[in-house]
Amino acid sequence: MARGQRVNLAELHAVVGDKSPVDKGQTPRDDAAVHAAVLTDLTANPRNPREELGDLADLQSIADIQLQPATVVTREAYLNLYPDDTITTRYVVVNGCRRLAAAHKYGRSDLAIVVNDTIARDRVTLISASIAENVDRQDFDVIEEARAVEALVAECGYADVAAERLKKSAGWVSQRRALLQLAPELQTALRRGELAIREARQLARVPLEEQVTRWQATLDRNAAGEGSNSDKRPPSRSRVISSAIADFSAQPELLANALRTYLGPDGVQRLRDLLADSGR
Incomplete structure (x- = not known):
């Protein structure tokens, strides 16, 4: 079954329970068949490009039903590539780390998986598979994306080879890598979401010690009404707030700062009162 294809639940039932080769202690063949694995047999990819999994509320339904299997590799296949990593479970989840985390959080005991050791044939393929699940997703942190691309370039040896593996242009890869040249x-x-990628790429060309000063000068000009129309455009409020909500579990202060910025003291107090009333 190809990655991303929805699972036929009737077919899934046929390979779990008494008929599951996983339950009988057998290793599933690398034939893209769906199997059930208990959570204690699964470890999230230690080299997942996502540093934070974000808000898992959108996956809460996994407690009752899992529509897409996770793609895993065997412990042996993974350790052939990264022998210094510590893996104590039978499988490493390459695509589906958020599903695994949600299964733990919402009380599921097992997870539907597809074992595919071919994506662990070399490091480049494994990294490419890890990035492919996340790249272009709206909630994928752009700096995490840039670091993942940089790691792939390091393994490939050439940026154009990495671009080919990701099915992206060489310019796209170059632009993502440039973001790592930005000041912290x-x-x-x-x-x-306070700085647009287009502006960030321009600032990345400026010497590191001048970047923050240059950005602050642009903000000051915009505040004074001296910038161009395109410069005056503020970051999208919805983008900033939605990003902060997605990262709430890991960085709740981002949402607090965004709400203070856009609501002001009176708005924040009103929100507090409404939340207090709803909890009574």
């Missing part, structure tokens, strides 16, 4: 303050602003 600007990387944080980019992650919060």
Whole structure:
């Protein structure tokens, strides 16, 4: 079954329970068949490009039903590539780490998986598979994406080879890598949605010690009404807030800061009162 294809629940039933080769202690063949694995047999990819899994509320239904299997590799296949990593379970989840985390959080005891050791034939393929699940997703942190692309380039040896593996242009790869040249303050602003990627790429060309000063000068000009129409456009409020909500579990302060910025003291107090009333 191809990754991303919905699972036929009747077919899934046929390979779980008494008929499950996993339950009988047998290793499933690498034939893209769906099997059930208990959570204690699964470890999330230690080299997952996502540093934070974000809000898992959108996966709460996994407690009752799992529509897509996770793609895993065997412990042996993974350790052939990364022998220094510590893996104590039978499988490593390459695509589906959020589903695994949600299964733990919402009380599921097992997970439907597809064992595919071919994606662990070399490091480049494994990294490419890990990135492919996340790249272009709206909730994928752009700096995490840039770091993942940089790791792939390091393994491939050439940026154009990495671009080919990701089915992206060489320019796209170059632009993502450039974001890692930003000062830490600007990387944080980019992650919060306060700095547009287009502006970030321009600032990345400026010497590191001048980047924050240059950005602050642009903000000051915009505040004074001296910038161009395109410069005056503020970051989308919905983008900033939705990003902060997605990261709430890991960084709740981002949402607090966004609400203070856009609601003001009176708005924040009103929100507090409404939340207090709803809890009574």
